[in-house]
Amino acid sequence: MTLQQTTERAAAEPRTPGRDPAPLLPDRRPARVLGTPAADAVDPALLRELHRHLVVGRRFNEQATALTRQGRLAVYPSSRGQEACQVAAALALRPRDWLFPTYRDTLAVVARGVDPVETLTLLRGDWHTGYDPVEHRVAPLCTPLATHLPHAVGLAHAARLSGDDLVALALTGDGGTSEGDFHEALTFAGVTRAPVVFLVQNNGYAISVPLAKQTAAPTLAHKGVGYGVPGVQVDGNDVVAVHGVLSTAVEKARSGGGPTLVEALTYRLDAHTNADDAARYRSDDEVERWRAEDPVTRMETHLRAAGLLDEETGRQALAAAETMAADLRRRVAEEPAVDPMELFAHVYATPTAQLGEQRARLAAELRAEAGSR
Amino acid sequence: MTSSGTTMAEALNTALRHALRDDPAVHVMGEDVGTLGGVFRITDGLAAEFGDARCADTPLAESGILGTAVGMAMYGLRPVVEMQFDAFAYPAFEQLVSHVAKMRNRTRGRLPLPLTIRVPYGGGIGGVEHHSDSSEGYYLHTPGLHVVTPATVGDAYGLLRRAIASDDPVVFLEPKRRYWTKEDWSPDGPAAPVPPIGRAVLRRPGTDAVLITYGPSLPVCLEAADAAREEGLDVGVLDLRSLVPFDDETVCAAVRATGRAVVVHEASGFGGAGAEIAARVGERCFHHLEAPVRRVTGLDVPYPAPLLERHHLPGVDRVLDAVRDLQWPSATRARHGGEPYAVGA
Numbered sequence: 001m002t003l004q005q006t007t008e009r010a011a012a013e014p015r016t017p018g019r020d021p022a023p024l025l026p027d028r029r030p031a032r033v034l035g036t037p038a039a040d041a042v043d044p045a046l047l048r049e050l051h052r053h054l055v056v057g058r059r060f061n062e063q064a065t066a067l068t069r070q071g072r073l074a075v076y077p078s079s080r081g082q083e084a085c086q087v088a089a090a091l092a093l094r095p096r097d098w099l100f101p102t103y104r105d106t107l108a109v110v111a112r113g114v115d116p117v118e119t120l121t122l123l124r125g126d127w128h129t130g131y132d133p134v135e136h137r138v139a140p141l142c143t144p145l146a147t148h149l150p151h152a153v154g155l156a157h158a159a160r161l162s163g164d165d166l167v168a169l170a171l172t173g174d175g176g177t178s179e180g181d182f183h184e185a186l187t188f189a190g191v192t193r194a195p196v197v198f199l200v201q202n203n204g205y206a207i208s209v210p211l212a213k214q215t216a217a218p219t220l221a222h223k224g225v226g227y228g229v230p231g232v233q234v235d236g237n238d239v240v241a242v243h244g245v246l247s248t249a250v251e252k253a254r255s256g257g258g259p260t261l262v263e264a265l266t267y268r269l270d271a272h273t274n275a276d277d278a279a280r281y282r283s284d285d286e287v288e289r290w291r292a293e294d295p296v297t298r299m300e301t302h303l304r305a306a307g308l309l310d311e312e313t314g315r316q317a318l319a320a321a322e323t324m325a326a327d328l329r330r331r332v333a334e335e336p337a338v339d340p341m342e343l344f345a346h347v348y349a350t351p352t353a354q355l356g357e358q359r360a361r362l363a364a365e366l367r368a369e370a371g372s373r
Numbered sequence: 374m375t376s377s378g379t380t381m382a383e384a385l386n387t388a389l390r391h392a393l394r395d396d397p398a399v400h401v402m403g404e405d406v407g408t409l410g411g412v413f414r415i416t417d418g419l420a421a422e423f424g425d426a427r428c429a430d431t432p433l434a435e436s437g438i439l440g441t442a443v444g445m446a447m448y449g450l451r452p453v454v455e456m457q458f459d460a461f462a463y464p465a466f467e468q469l470v471s472h473v474a475k476m477r478n479r480t481r482g483r484l485p486l487p488l489t490i491r492v493p494y495g496g497g498i499g500g501v502e503h504h505s506d507s508s509e510g511y512y513l514h515t516p517g518l519h520v521v522t523p524a525t526v527g528d529a530y531g532l533l534r535r536a537i538a539s540d541d542p543v544v545f546l547e548p549k550r551r552y553w554t555k556e557d558w559s560p561d562g563p564a565a566p567v568p569p570i571g572r573a574v575l576r577r578p579g580t581d582a583v584l585i586t587y588g589p590s591l592p593v594c595l596e597a598a599d600a601a602r603e604e605g606l607d608v609g610v611l612d613l614r615s616l617v618p619f620d621d622e623t624v625c626a627a628v629r630a631t632g633r634a635v636v637v638h639e640a641s642g643f644g645g646a647g648a649e650i651a652a653r654v655g656e657r658c659f660h661h662l663e664a665p666v667r668r669v670t671g672l673d674v675p676y677p678a679p680l681l682e683r684h685h686l687p688g689v690d691r692v693l694d695a696v697r698d699l700q701w702p703s704a705t706r707a708r709h710g711g712e713p714y715a716v717g718a
Contacts, residue, residue, distance in 0.1 A: 128479035139447070140479055144471050150437050151472070154444020161400075161426055162448070180464075184437030191432055346478040347516055349485060349540040352571070352618040 019228060026221035030233040030265055033240040034302045042240055044308050050239045051303055052317045053087040054296045057107045059321035060116065061270070063328050064106070064123075068274040072332045073123045077104040081269030084239035084295035085171075085201045087111050092246035093169055100139040100152040100170035104201075108171065109138050116324065117331045126336035137166075146176040149185030149198065156253070157194040167253045168196045169246070175206025177220050186261065190227035195253035198229075198261045199246065201236060203268040208281035224261035236264030237295040240302075267293070340366060378555035381529045385415045385491075385547065387560050388533035389453065393423045396451060399537060401428040403438060403455030403491075412457055413493055413552055439465040439490065443472050446486040453537055459494040460503035466511070473542045474517030488542040489533070494522075495589040495639050496686055497550035499679040506676055507640035509588075512544045513616045513649070520616040521570055522546040524591035526556040528614060531567025539570065548589035571618035575627060579609025582633035582696055585624060585650055587613040590637045590687060597692035608696060616646055624650070625657050632663035633699040637687050642670035664700035 033039050061080040067073045079086050082104075090111035093099060101109050109119045114131045121130025122141050129140040142148035152170035159166045176182055177200055189196050200220050204211055217223055221231030234245040242264055249260035267290035271278035278287075303309035344351050344359040351359070392399045401416055407430035410417030419428040431438050435456060442452035456462035462469075469490070477485045496505030513520045519541050523529040529547070536543035568574060576591065577598055584594040591612050598608040611627050613620065628634045634654055636647040647668040654666050669687040677685045 127481065128475075129481070129483075132483050133480055134483050140476075140484075144467060147440065147467060147471060150440025150468070151444035151447060153437075154441035154446075155448045156444070157441065158400075158445040158448035158450045161450075168444075181436055181440060181467075184432075184434040184440065187432050187434055188437045188441050342481075346480075346482040348477070348519070348618075353621060354619065 021225050024225040024228065024230045026219055026231045026233040026263070030235045030263075031241050031245050032235045032238050033244060034235075034238045034298055039240060039302055040306070042244075044306075046243075047240065047299075047303060047306075047308055048313060050087060050091065050243060051299050051309070051313075052320060053091065053111050054083050054239060054299055055317040056321045056324055057083040057087055057111060058296050059325050060107055060110055060328070063325040064120065065270065065274060067329070067332055073120060074125050075273045075275060076120075076123055077106075077273045078268070078270035079104050079107050081290065081294065082201055082203060082236065082266045083107060084242050084299075085199065085236050085264045085266055088239050088242035088246055089169060089171060089199055092243055092250050093167070096137065096164075096166045097250070098137045098139065098152070098155055098166065098168045100148045100168060101141050102145070102148070102171055102173065102176070103141050103143050104173065105171045106141065109136075109141070112136065112138055114138055116328050120328075120332065121336070124332065124336060126338050127342075146172055146179035146181040146185070149176075149181055150188060152196050152198075153185050153189045153192065153194050153259075156196040157188075157192045160192075160195055165254050166195070167250045168194075169199060169250060170196060171199050171201065173206065174200060174202040174204065174211050174214055174220060175209065176200070177223060178206075178214055182223075186224065186227040186229055186259075189259040190229050193256075193258040195256075196259045197246065197249040197253055198259070200261070200263045201266055202263050203236075203266050205268065205272075205281070207272045207276065208278075210281075219263060221261060221263040227261075229259050229261050231261045231263065233263045233265065236266030237293045237298060239295055239299055266295075269294075379526055379558045380553050380555050381523070381526050381547070382413060382415055382552040384526045384530040384558065384560070385533055386417055386419075388530045388537075389416060389419060390422070391560070392453070392534060392537045393419060393427055396537075398449065398451040399427070399453060400445060400450050401453045401455070402431050402442060404431060404433050404457050406430060406455050411455060413549065415491070415547075415552075416455065435462060435465040436468050439468040439473065442488055443468060443476070443486060446488050447476075447484055451487045451489075451537060453489045453491065456490060456492045458500075458504050459492055459506040459508045462490075462492050462508065465490075469512070469518070469544075470515050474515045477541070478517060485540050486542050487540045489536045489539075489545055490542070491533075491545045491547060493549035493552075494546045495548050495550060496676060496682050497589060497639075499682070501679065502676070505682065507638065507671065509544075509546055509616055509638075510640055510645045512546075513646060517542070518617060519543040519570060520546065521614065522548065522588040522616070523614065524548065524551070524576075524586075524588050524612050526554070526558040528567060528612075530558075530560055532570060532614065535567070535570050543570070546588060550589055551592075554592075568614070570615045571620060572615070573611055573613045573620040573623040573627075575609060575623070576612045577608075577610040579631065580607045581631055582606065582635065582699055583609040583611055583627040583631050584635050584637055584692065584696075585611045585613065585627070586637040587616065587646075589639055593687060593689055594637050594692060597689045597696065600689060600693055601696055604693075604697075606696060619649075619653070621653060621657065624654065628654050628658045628666075629661040632661055633696075634662075635667045635669055635692065635695045635699070637669045637692055639671050639686055641673045642668050643673045645670060663702075664698075667695040667698060669695045 086107035118131040152168040156168040224231035406416040407420040651666040
């Protein structure tokens with residue numbers, strides 16, 4: 001090595017943050033609770049609550065998919081098989097925290113307490129966001145992949161600047177981690193140390209493209225190290241583990257510990273949407289293998305073994321699911337009330353003169369239409 | 374104008390300072406806006422005065438800057454984002470189009486985004502590639518955004534204050550070649566009140582024709598109007614100030630009063646702001662027009678290298694040629710010694 005090279009290297013050293021990457025790396029094996037001794041230490045009330053949400057959530061997925069077949073929903077991106085991630089994400093948050101979902105995360109939104117019909121307006125077609133995001137602290141369902149991740153960082157950062165201890169939890173998928181906004185969101189989160197948690201639901205496919213064609217990263221959780229954000233991997237079909245990992249990350253963020261990237265390993269049992277044909281890109285054998293890892297069944301197996309799932313508890317969970325499904329069927333079957341005049345109402349705080357003209361024209365068209373009936 | 378006047382850069386800096394002073398929700402953010410004060414020094418001294426949380430240097434990632442600002446606005450802050458140059462704002466385009474412009478609408482008004490996106494734009498500074506774009510066309514075609522551009526020092530201050538106070542997202546296009554132009558203006562002076570966003574202002578009255586323009590082309594049009602005066606034509610100059618909302622009322626009044634109009638802007642002509650303006654004038658003022666509305670714009674070429682940009686940018690001569698081309702009656706031609714003007718392109 002020449003003297004010059006030595007000097008250059010020395011001069012460059014202070015520029016690196018000098019952090020030890022080891023604590024940022026995920027453990028060799030994904031975190032699990034079900035089937036391990038740790039499961040016995042979990043509060044039975046929490047287990048029962050998680051279970052009830054799983055049962056209702058599974059029914060929600062099945063009912064929403066059925067509604068697409070009846071033409072009541074234009075499309076439904078199902079999270080069947082991913083209910084553990086959905087339920088745990090909603091339940092790891094406090095009421096003042098914010099959830100940033102994607103289009104596949106309707107169940108997380110419902111589990112947070114948003115009305116199922118309001119949650120589904122995007123897919124029913126009456127308005128893009130049917131629920132009040134401010135009241136529920138749930139951002140709109142985001143369709144352009146990963147573009148909502150910087151929003152979660154910004155909201156969390158703003159809260160921290162304002163002395164507010166809320167946390168933002170942002171959901172994305174394995175495909176989403178290839179998007180530029182994933183990179184930019186984690187860059188900003190690392191630098192600002194915003195109280196934000198990213199949950200990557202790695203279901204193995206971005207529509208049809210398997211993870212092997214998506215990334216060469218050791219795991220998606222490893223991606224965090226490049227941003228100074230710790231990565232954690234969790235068994236995504238173990239609702240207790242996902243809930244535990246997310247709760248820890250959320251409370252760490254709340255107490256000033258900065259962001260966490262969580263990768264949950266899970267599987268989408270249904271096709272991408274009702275319009276997709278999953279048989280074109282994955283085998284029945286593979287689906288069957290994951291069916292054996294069904295998050296609802298795994299939870300029930302544990303509860304039974306632990307003596308926490310008597311007949312009455314199981315019956316109550318199923319009854320709650322049926323009530324939800326019946327209500328959803330009945331209300332979605334009603335013709336949604338849409339008001340064409342609302343097209344102009346929310347474009348700007350005050351509609352422009354041009355929008356005023358267009359509104360008047362549409363109103364005249366509607367009058368003519370009504371007159372000719 | 375005096376040498377002791379105020380530059381547009383200083384006026385913008387003062388507007389940001391006053392906004393930060395008056396409203397704790399205002400947060401300035403972008404690349405190099407902190408310690409350096411911005412590559413054009415528009416944020417000079419703000420980090421020192423208000424702290425690096427209120428005037429924050431960000432990572433070099435425009436989508437991340439704007440996306441983070443969206444989240445901050447969702448929380449209730451009032452971010453003012455600086456995009457370093459026109460063409461460097463494009464990585465943030467998806468955030469702008471898919472989220473900034475739509476958030477209020479898709480949430481039925483529950484999540485308005487009071488966001489200002491400052492973009493130095495336009496050419497004429499001898500900038501190398503990707504430093505001279507006129508990008509207003511991309512923005513004005515996106516419902517949900519306001520698109521504002523000042524042409525004077527007083528408007529730079531007044532419109533930026535109004536943009537920051539607006540509850541709608543505003544793309545605030547700063548004509549960078551006007552940054553160092555001085556005018557007699559002081560924020561404390563008895564300046565005429567700045568009209569709101571959405572109102573055009575007649576910078577120069579004229580009875581024979583009107584030049585409709587904005588931002589960096591205003592001085593070109595004023596100079597062309599002076600030159601036309603020497604040819605016996607009384608040409609007015611209308612400064613749009615805001616492309617969205619668009620002031621049809623003032624534009625049409627100016628056109629009806631003269632019957633002849635030329636639209637002037639730096640951006641390429643095809644599918645640009647001038648096309649929209651000419652169409653609107655045609656639809657609304659057809660029976661008042663003595664000649665088709667002419668457009669004088671940048672060429673339909675990618676922004677040229679610095680040594681060629683003068684051939685691209687609309688200059689005084691091209692504007693004058695267009696004015697001469699407005700199908701003047703022979704009586705008017707006679708005023709110019711019977712020299713006939715060419716009709717048609």
